[in-house]
Amino acid sequence: MNTYSIDPCFASWRTAARRLLSARIDPQDILWYDGSGTPPLFSGDLDGLPPGEAPRIPRAFFPLAEMVACHRDPLRWSLLYQTAYRMTIGGKSRLLDQAADPLVRTLNQRAKAVSRDRHKMKAFVRFRKMGELDSGREQFSAWFEPEHHIVELTAPFFAKRFASFDWSIMTPDRCAHWNGRELRFTDGVPASEAPTEDALEEFWKTYYSSIFNPARLKLNAMQSEMPKKYWKNLPEAELINDLVKQAQARTHGMISRPPTVKTPRPPSGS
Numbered sequence: 001m002n003t004y005s006i007d008p009c010f011a012s013w014r015t016a017a018r019r020l021l022s023a024r025i026d027p028q029d030i031l032w033y034d035g036s037g038t039p040p041l042f043s044g045d046l047d048g049l050p051p052g053e054a055p056r057i058p059r060a061f062f063p064l065a066e067m068v069a070c071h072r073d074p075l076r077w078s079l080l081y082q083t084a085y086r087m088t089i090g091g092k093s094r095l096l097d098q099a100a101d102p103l104v105r106t107l108n109q110r111a112k113a114v115s116r117d118r119h120k121m122k123a124f125v126r127f128r129k130m131g132e133l134d135s136g137r138e139q140f141s142a143w144f145e146p147e148h149h150i151v152e153l154t155a156p157f158f159a160k161r162f163a164s165f166d167w168s169i170m171t172p173d174r175c176a177h178w179n180g181r182e183l184r185f186t187d188g189v190p191a192s193e194a195p196t197e198d199a200l201e202e203f204w205k206t207y208y209s210s211i212f213n214p215a216r217l218k219l220n221a222m223q224s225e226m227p228k229k230y231w232k233n234l235p236e237a238e239l240i241n242d243l244v245k246q247a248q249a250r251t252h253g254m255i256s257r258p259p260t261v262k263t264p265r266p267p268s269g270s
Helices: 010-022 061-068 077-089 102-124 152-162 200-211 220-224 228-233 238-255
Strands: 001-003 030-033 128-132 138-143 164-172 173-177 185-189
Touching: 010 077, 030 077, 061 077, 061 200, 077 102, 102 152, 128 164, 152 164, 152 173, 152 185
Parallel strands: 001 030, 138 164
Antiparallel strands: 128 138, 164 173, 173 185
């Protein structure tokens, strides 16, 4: 059994996997090392593998594999190679259609977890204003703690949505930076470098209070969609407990308030 070293990203794994598949290397003969954990004493040499034509991997594999590659499971590279091997050398080109297959089920679970984490990042990143450049472009920064390695996959969403100002999203694993022209990525940083509150914080709290509808409050559903672990980075979170306590009284007030009678508009031309 040989250990093959890759960078912790899908592109690096894909390059190595194609080389290993072309040499018909069985998944049971491979260990993967992506820089996390203890380095291997001996590493396999991809260039030393016997030459061969890389088998064609079905296109449907790649979107799923890119998501799974972002999962924090240390076995994800092995799971992906097992799948690619079965789909090519194993002759199971439509393996992903077999939802009950244990390997396929595991991949789908990993991809679903990554998808949920990306949704949370899009929903709960809160930018804080840090300053302004001489060019007039405003600078913002945000702190987020993802469950999986989703920063590089999700950052283009923010580049498209917030293209008009410069920003950084910092996480413990990876940081993303946008300057109005291109995305750049750097190593992760500790939580001590997270931005503090800014002048926009009070405006955001006012907005959140104004849209909070006590009559539609479902606490369990709210906490399912907005888990408490994210609250520490959300300026509106400190309002939630008071708003929840006031919800019953506010709802009663809304119900007991007399209906508003609209005065009909006179017909045009009268």
